[in-house]
Amino acid sequence: SDLSSGINAEYGDVQDWQAHTIYRNYRRSDKQIQWFWALVAEISDEQRSRMLQFVTGTCRLPIGGFSELMGSNGPQKFCIERVGKENWLPRSHTCFNRLDLPPYRSYAVLKEKLLLAIEETEGFGNE
Numbered sequence: 741s742d743l744s745s746g747i748n749a750e751y752g753d754v755q756d757w758q759a760h761t762i763y764r765n766y767r768r769s770d771k772q773i774q775w776f777w778a779l780v781a782e783i784s785d786e787q788r789s790r791m792l793q794f795v796t797g798t799c800r801l802p803i804g805g806f807s808e809l810m811g812s813n814g815p816q817k818f819c820i821e822r823v824g825k826e827n828w829l830p831r832s833h834t835c836f837n838r839l840d841l842p843p844y845r846s847y848a849v850l851k852e853k854l855l856l857a858i859e860e861t862e863g864f865g866n867e
Contacts, residue, residue, distance in 0.1 A: 753805075754781050757818065760806035765822035766841070775847045776820065779854060790858040797834030811837050830857045 789799040802808035812835035823840035844850040
């Protein structure tokens with residue numbers, strides 16, 4: 741059942757999230773992308789909502805789920821772009837629902853930096 745997956749329906753199923761995510765300068769097969777989705781599946785509902793808030797500016801999903809996310813100029817899918825150096829924190833561009841994810845060398849580093857970024861004060865690291 742859905743309960744065993746531990747994903748809160750409000751934040752959408754991770755598969756729905758993955759299905760409606762686009763990549764810039766990454767491929768779905770890249771290890772950083774695999775690690776990102778592993779992290780999303782591992783963290784708590786509250787942390788998933790913070791992740792959503794960090795990247796999109798809202799912790800509420802549209803009724804239709806991730807396929808209906810809106811940006812400042814209309815429909816805008818969740819996007820992960822390869823930007824920066826591995827010692828950088830991830831950044832977000834909420835008007836474009838875009839996460840700038842540096843090419844970290846390990847899952848441990850990606851997890852540490854992303855969790856640090858989403859736990860930071862509201863608006864920090866956003867543009």
